[in-house]
Ligand code: CP
């Protein structure tokens with residue numbers, strides 16, 4: 159498998175074999191890290207990390223992974239560079255591409271990261287856009303593989319906002335990897351029909367399936383993975399909160415959802431999560447709208463079935479695999 163020079167912008171651009179290769183490489187790199195083996199095979203290289211939205215996991219994963227591989231990093235925080243304001247994406251890409259061996263981008267439209275990739279001349283990695291979050295998906299696949307021993311045939315229910323980056327990414331992932339996805343949401347939050355069509359066509363070739371339902375009872379029955387994400391994503395207006403809470407509360411992950419999924423089901427979440435009121439925004443919104451939790455109850459989040467922190471750790475190992483493979487280290 160040779161992924162040298164390939165961008166990592168969305169999983170639609172990758173074959174199931176390439177995705178599997180990256181997940182397996184991440185598992186190998188994780189084992190090496192646990193054994194204390196060094197993998198600093200990219201010494202002397204440098205990568206630029208552009209974040210137009212905030213981050214904990216993705217930023218730390220890119221930084222730690224780059225350092226483990228022997229590389230230097232430059233973090234460009236939201237609003238600290240000329241990008242998009244005084245300098246176009248095409249010009250920024252050519253400047254950074256002349257100094258760095260790879261560029262990570264987290265921000266808004268998918269078109270921005272695609273444009274960056276077009277002009278950079280070096281691999282560009284998508285660290286989250288409004289449409290897709292592909293590095294999260296590799297971490298989720300690794301977590302599922304570690305837990306169940308395989309990914310093919312796994313039944314996933316995704317609950318909540320089904321028209322944004324995480325649900326889109328889950329559709330692509332399940333289609334590519336022969337997994338069964340149920341998107342369980344209010345139909346106002348169903349994904350773009352064009353992407354649904356594309357994913358269903360791919361799923362027909364891999365043995366996977368994509369189902370959309372508003373039925374939170376039938377939709378959550380007999381599943382391996384119960385997944386959710388925040389109801390209001392980064393960059394969305396504050397005014398959305400009221401309608402989201404009204405529309406998506408029936409799709410909260412509760413103990414009864416987990417019971418219906420089955421005792422062997424796991425709970426997953428890309429994080430950060432509003433599972434209690436111990437955050438500034440959670441507390442303010444909780445007081446304003448009268449809730450104790452949002453997309454998942456604290457009981458489920460803290461339960462034995464929750465694998466969210468293993469999932470978070472796997473962000474680092476999988477991002478390391480993406481950089482190592484596309485920079486030609488393995
Ligand atoms: N899951 C995820 O992307 O987390 P961050 O926003 O902290 O990077």
Ligand code: NVA
Pocket residue numbers: 286291322323324387388390391392428429430
């Ligand atoms: N949908 C969320 C994902 C965060 C990892 C957001 O875009 O804010």
